[in-house]
Amino acid sequence: MVAMSQIPLARRSPIPPENCNLARTIGIVGDRWTLLILRAALYGVRRFDDFQAELGCPRTVLSGRLKILVDAGLLTKKTYKVPGKRARPEYVLSAMGLSLRPILIGLTQWGDIWLGAGEPPPISFTKAGSKTAIRAAFVDPDGREVRPDQIRAVLRG
Amino acid sequence: MVAMSQIPLARRSPIPPENCNLARTIGIVGDRWTLLILRAALYGVRRFDDFQAELGCPRTVLSGRLKILVDAGLLTKKTYKVPGKRARPEYVLSAMGLSLRPILIGLTQWGDIWLGAGEPPPISFTKAGSKTAIRAAFVDPDGREVRPDQIRAVLRG
DNA sequence: TGGTCTGGATTTAGATTCCGAACTCTTTCA
DNA sequence: TGAAAGAGTTCGGAATCTAAATCCAGACCA
Numbered sequence: 089m090v091a092m093s094q095i096p097l098a099r100r101s102p103i104p105p106e107n108c109n110l111a112r113t114i115g116i117v118g119d120r121w122t123l124l125i126l127r128a129a130l131y132g133v134r135r136f137d138d139f140q141a142e143l144g145c146p147r148t149v150l151s152g153r154l155k156i157l158v159d160a161g162l163l164t165k166k167t168y169k170v171p172g173k174r175a176r177p178e179y180v181l182s183a184m185g186l187s188l189r190p191i192l193i194g195l196t197q198w199g200d201i202w203l204g205a206g207e208p209p210p211i212s213f214t215k216a217g218s219k220t221a222i223r224a225a226f227v228d229p230d231g232r233e234v235r236p237d238q239i240r241a242v243l244r245g
Numbered sequence: 246m247v248a249m250s251q252i253p254l255a256r257r258s259p260i261p262p263e264n265c266n267l268a269r270t271i272g273i274v275g276d277r278w279t280l281l282i283l284r285a286a287l288y289g290v291r292r293f294d295d296f297q298a299e300l301g302c303p304r305t306v307l308s309g310r311l312k313i314l315v316d317a318g319l320l321t322k323k324t325y326k327v328p329g330k331r332a333r334p335e336y337v338l339s340a341m342g343l344s345l346r347p348i349l350i351g352l353t354q355w356g357d358i359w360l361g362a363g364e365p366p367p368i369s370f371t372k373a374g375s376k377t378a379i380r381a382a383f384v385d386p387d388g389r390e391v392r393p394d395q396i397r398a399v400l401r402g
Numbered sequence: 403t404g405g406t407c408t409g410g411a412t413t414t415a416g417a418t419t420c421c422g423a424a425c426t427c428t429t430t431c432a
Numbered sequence: 433t434g435a436a437a438g439a440g441t442t443c444g445g446a447a448t449c450t451a452a453a454t455c456c457a458g459a460c461c462a
Contacts, residue, residue, distance in 0.1 A: 098289030103367050109356030110284055120275040127267055132255030136439050146421050174429040184359050190381055191351045199266030202341050210260050215385055216395045225384045229377050233388030238373045293410050303450050308411055331458040
């Protein structure tokens with residue numbers, strides 16, 4: 089996580105994984121099914137059977153992962169009721185889960201570049217009222233882009 | 246992946262996972278050990294035993310994951326030679342792997358916010374020559390920030 | 403030369419998790 | 433009364449993970 093394109097050799101990371109917020113985050117979302125659930129949720133999927141049809145994963149795995157995401161606070165379990173049908177639970181993204189959207193979009197764009205085989209991406213993102221594409225990047229406090237080679241990591245203490 | 250904070254209900258995602266670049270990306274990096282390997286690599290770790298000591302994962306899992314990452318093109322297997330020691334392989338991030346750095350930084354900052362328990366983050370990121378922190382965001386082609394509520398998803402075709 | 407060390411990687415055996423299919427439970431519709 | 437639909441749980445077999453021991457090749461040492 090330093091600036092140059094060749095990262096200098098290190099024997100260990102400067103922060104032990106067990107008290108690293110990145111490692112903790114990976115502990116929650118670093119899982120194929122979990123990430124696919126979040127992807128679907130960001131597209132508006134909310135119901136058990138819809139997740140199952142979308143992902144094609146075993147129902148037992150799905151119910152386990154949903155429980156983890158609810159416990160972690162990324163999803164909120166609510167109740168919905170279609171008139172004439174009985175009430176059923178639905179899983180909605182909390183603010184915590186919603187705030188992962190930039191990262192998922194970033195992963196999408198990474199895939200467009202490196203795995204897209206030169207084809208135009210099936211989905212892209214624009215600013216409201218504009219047609220030009222936007223992209224994930226880093227900005228300074230004033231909202232101006234910071235190029236990757238200008239990023240510096242600062243350790244506390 | 247729409248703009249408002251309440252995502253409208255959908256029964257299915259607009260793009261089937263099997264030809265979605267996000268799903269393909271998840272297929273490569275959507276794994277706990279793989280992400281921890283990339284984290285370590287971005288901190289400069291390159292050697293088998295160093296990865297193993299850093300992650301504490303079974304060596305068999307490590308060699309499997311390294312193979313996957315090399316095959317996928319995120320890591321390049323090179324050879325290093327300490328004088329008086331025999332030549333050994335090292336695993337260096339390729340451009341493809343390096344370009345995941347913004348995403349890992351984004352995940353770090355997400356963890357700082359939601360899992361940090363109010364403590365100041367152990368690592369932060371700044372622009373070279375400055376002391377103020379930077380953050381992950383979206384920018385238009387001119388490098389100006391686009392706020393989350395202004396993001397629109399556009400499907401091709 | 404032969405023995406030992408060292409870093410990279412595979413083998414092995416047992417525990418865990420995953421998978422797919424079938425089953426349960428409850429409410430509503432016919 | 434019966435069938436349907438949605439959200440799970442149960443179950444056995446397959447795949448994967450884990451931990452520890454082992455293999456292997458090239459330096460160094462005597």
